Amino acid sequence: MTDEPEILARIQSGLGRITLNRPKAIHALNKGMCDAMIAALLAWKDDPAVKSVLIDHAGERGFCAGGDIRMIAKSGAGDASEAKAFFHAEYRLNHLLFEYPKPVTALVDGIVMGGGVGISEPAEVRIATERTTYAMPETGIGLFPDVGGGWFLPRLPGFVGTWLALTGARLKAADTVFLGIHTHYLPTDALEAFRAILAADPAHPADVADGLEADAGEPPIEAHLPAIERLFGHDTLEEIFAALEADGSDWANAQLAILKTKSPQSMKVSLRQLRTGAKLDSFADNMAMEYRLGGRVVRTHDFQEGVRAVIVDKDNAPKWSPADIEGVTDQTLDALFAPLPADEEWTPLPQLA
Numbered sequence: 001m002t003d004e005p006e007i008l009a010r011i012q013s014g015l016g017r018i019t020l021n022r023p024k025a026i027h028a029l030n031k032g033m034c035d036a037m038i039a040a041l042l043a044w045k046d047d048p049a050v051k052s053v054l055i056d057h058a059g060e061r062g063f064c065a066g067g068d069i070r071m072i073a074k075s076g077a078g079d080a081s082e083a084k085a086f087f088h089a090e091y092r093l094n095h096l097l098f099e100y101p102k103p104v105t106a107l108v109d110g111i112v113m114g115g116g117v118g119i120s121e122p123a124e125v126r127i128a129t130e131r132t133t134y135a136m137p138e139t140g141i142g143l144f145p146d147v148g149g150g151w152f153l154p155r156l157p158g159f160v161g162t163w164l165a166l167t168g169a170r171l172k173a174a175d176t177v178f179l180g181i182h183t184h185y186l187p188t189d190a191l192e193a194f195r196a197i198l199a200a201d202p203a204h205p206a207d208v209a210d211g212l213e214a215d216a217g218e219p220p221i222e223a224h225l226p227a228i229e230r231l232f233g234h235d236t237l238e239e240i241f242a243a244l245e246a247d248g249s250d251w252a253n254a255q256l257a258i259l260k261t262k263s264p265q266s267m268k269v270s271l272r273q274l275r276t277g278a279k280l281d282s283f284a285d286n287m288a289m290e291y292r293l294g295g296r297v298v299r300t301h302d303f304q305e306g307v308r309a310v311i312v313d314k315d316n317a318p319k320w321s322p323a324d325i326e327g328v329t330d331q332t333l334d335a336l337f338a339p340l341p342a343d344e345e346w347t348p349l350p351q352l353a
Contacts, residue, residue: 006033008058009040014202016044016053016102023059029115030068031082034089037119041096042351051203052103054195055119062133063108064116069141073307076298087146087294090115091287092349094148097122098283099352105198105205107191108132108182118147121181122283125205128173128182128216129191137168139262142306142318144270146294150277151286156180158225159232165270166232166240167258171221178219184209185216227251235275237268237325263302263318264325265332269293272333284348289337291346296336 008019018037020027044050057063067090075082097104097119106120109129117136120126128134136145136153145153145165153161156179163169176182183206186194190212197208231243231252244256259267273293277286297303301321309318322328339345347353 005036006030007036007040009036011044011047011050013199014049014051015199016040016050018053018055020055020057020064023057023061025068026062026065026111027057027116028065028068029090029119030071031086031089034086034093038089038093038096038349041093041100042349045101045351050102052105052198052205053100054105054107054198054205055123056107057109060110060131062111062116062131063106064113064119065111066114066116067147069307069311072298073304073311076300077304080295080299083298084291084295087291088346090118090147091291091346094118094122095284095287095348096352098148099348103203103205105209107194108134109188109191113137114145115147117145117149117152121148121152125184125209126182127184127186127191127194127209128176129186129188130173131188132173132176132182133170134172134176134181135168135170136164137170139166139266139270140168140306141310142263142266142300142302142304142320143297144266144273144290144293146290148283148286148290149270150273150290151280151283154274154278158229160221160225160228162232162240162271162274163228163255165274166237166262166267167255168262169258174216174219175221177216178222184213186212187214190214224251231255235271237264237271240271241325263306263320264322265300265302265320265328266297266306268325268328268333269297269336272337276337287348288346292338292340293336295340 006022008021072083104123105125106123107127108120110131111133113135138145173185177185234240244252280286305318
């Protein structure tokens with residue numbers, strides 16, 4: 001008996017459908033899945049029979065929990081070649097979706113984190129449901145919010161992206177739709193109707209979503225936007241910590257307590273990533289930056305230790321090194337962000353270069 005493919009790609013009624021099909025792992029992405037999605041998207045790109053693309057998932061546990069972190073950590077403990085090959089393919093997929101000439105819809109029903117954000121955020125239509133939980137939790141495992149986080153997060157209102165990147169905060173649909181992370185809210189019992197109407201009118205997914213859209217409710221984040229603007233708008237982590245300590249409100253104290261559990265190196269990498277990404281002119285330039293970081297960060301103590309503590313041993317007691325933010329120097333950051341040799345740099349797919 002053959003195993004089911006981890007990506008189901010087919011054309012139905014003028015709709016290119018990509019279904020993530022690794023439900024036991026909450027569709028955590030691996031290189032084979034990225035390669036399969038790239039192949040389907042390239043085949044459909046100039047096919048007049050395909051009017052738009054729909055990305056969804058099998059099962060009910062979630063859309064996509066991220067990348068295959070265990071594989072990445074195992075590779076990073078060696079020469080990181082397998083991790084870098086995965087990042088190269090994954091980032092090419094992210095960029096292909098960002099530049100795709102036809103409308104793409106992502107049904108973000110359930111958990112969407114890390115790599116799942118990377119394949120949904122570039123979509124024109126991004127539908128959240130009452131089951132949606134969105135987060136970029138990478139600083140908790142010694143990583144950084146990659147897959148385009150350096151581009152998308154600083155382009156959210158104010159400094160919400162900085163707060164999300166540093167704290168790994170989890171948001172529900174009321175907040176994600178309010179912030180523009182997702183474009184529409186549909187209850188899960190409306191998704192079949194959405195698919196049916198989309199099959200009848202595959203060229204205009206935004207119109208279909210507009211017609212079925214429901215109210216996601218009041219966004220809890222709205223009340224905290226002024227504080228986020230005031231406290232997370234600084235360009236150094238030391239200033240952010242000082243601002244939170246000086247503020248002294250319950251909310252600020254809670255954020256500070258969360259930050260003190262995260263990898264100091266990861267937080268500094270993420271802050272520079274977002275501040276740099278905010279100034280870049282192209283998504284491809286951002287992905288090149290993140291690829292340089294990815295291949296290096298996975299080999300660091302903090303990533304290996306974060307995966308051990310959170311995913312392998314599950315003791316949730318990582319020993320970060322350096323243990324405090326003052327110990328992470330600009331020289332360390334400069335080395336992580338430095339350009340690669342020309343023949344090792346990330347490049348877009350040849351069809352998009």
